[in-house]
Amino acid sequence: MKIAFFDTKDYDIPAFQKYGKEHGIAFTFYETRLGEDTAELARGYDGVCVFVNDDVSAPVVEKLYGLGVKVIALRCAGYNNVDVGACYGKIHVVRVPAYSPYAVAEHTMALLLTSVRRIHKAYNRTREFNFSLSGLTGFDLHGKTVGVVGTGKIGRIFIDICRGFGMHVVAYDKYPQEDAGIDYVPLDELFATSDVISLHCPLSEETYHLIGKESLALCKKGVIILNTSRGALIDAEALLEAIKQRRVGAACLDVYEEESDLFFRDFSGHIVEDDTLARLISMPNVIVTSHQAFLTEEALDAIAETTVANLVAFREGAPLGNELCYHCGRVEDCQKTRRPRCF
Ligand code: NAI
Secondary structure, eight states: OEEEEOSOOGGGHHHHHHHHHHTTOEEEEOSSOOSTTTGGGGTTOSEEEEOTTSOBOHHHHHHHHHTTOOEEEESSSOOTTBOHHHHTTTSEEEOOSOSOHHHHHHHHHHHHHHHHTTHHHHHHHHHTTOOOOTTOOOOOOTTOEEEEEOOSHHHHHHHHHHHHTTOEEEEEOSSOOTTSOOOBOOHHHHHHHOSEEEEOSOOOTTTTTSBSHHHHHHSOTTEEEEEOSOGGGBOHHHHHHHHHTTOEEEEEESOOTTGGGTTTSOOTTSOOOOHHHHHHHHSTTEEEOOSOTTOSHHHHHHHHHHHHHHHHHHHTTOOOTTEEOTTTTOTTTOSTTTSSSOO
16 A cells, blocks of 8 residues: 655654554655645655645545555644645545544643743743842643643543642533533633633634634733634634734644744745744744644554544545544434545
């Protein structure tokens, strides 16, 4: 089985080569992203393996289908970059629903602690033998209220971590987990009562710009916003404005709405055109990491193992437990309860 692997980074290769070799899957690693201009590279391949910022929109799907590609293997959990409707009946789509929710939840807490204890400032100071403590005053997380939006795999682990710090947790989820011991509140109440808000829900039409001008107006003055989920959950312009007005105390962003042209690449010698991102990064109370939350050894290994297992199942005509289609999640339409593949 031959797979064209797009948007390759050096850290992807060892685990995919290892599991690919064990299961007779040959990966060709392309640095370029998948898009309309690059889809042609998939000619002669059985499938493509893609990541969060590859373009798998309807025109790309049509091209891949025309080239004979039969399977799209996402090496991530989120799939907002894939037109699953366009794939239906043509190309099977598989994903890695969970690899290390701990990686993302722990990174979220790392960002929060860095921000409230000013570790990023202290690190730079002591490297220059500046041992002054001026301006480094933080605050205790103990006793503060954290509002968690999305109580799935990552959200629930983040809740456990926060409880370990003695924080009071409230949560909102469109599909609350009954009997999970979580204090669910309406979204407006979460905005109004939380000292820290952390986003762990998927990006959808409903959650697009969940944090925007209106919701920020409901928040406590000095609220800390954490986003390790998807960039477009936040209206970055509105966030910037609220930071400038001193209404948002800090923001920690591992994702950004316009990240696809920037993240995962080195622009240190270039002039970055995105003024909103540049202004956010210039703020002393904003920490940006470039979609790094997933990046642990355990997660990389699990991503490769599950992706290869998905491809083997596809090749062997076995049931595809990790297949996605536009019916997925719709209780009345979802086919997987009745048959082993979406189509
Ligand atoms: P999950 O599917 O286990 O949980 C998502 C939760 O969000 C579910 O409980 C669901 O009911 C809830 N939800 C769905 N629609 C909602 C809405 N409109 N409002 C509120 N809640 C809603 O997903 P998991 O594994 O916890 O991942 C969460 C998100 O984290 C993913 O969607 C992905 O975007 C992001 N992620 C980010 C990574 C990174 O490296 N920064 C890595 C992996 C995932």
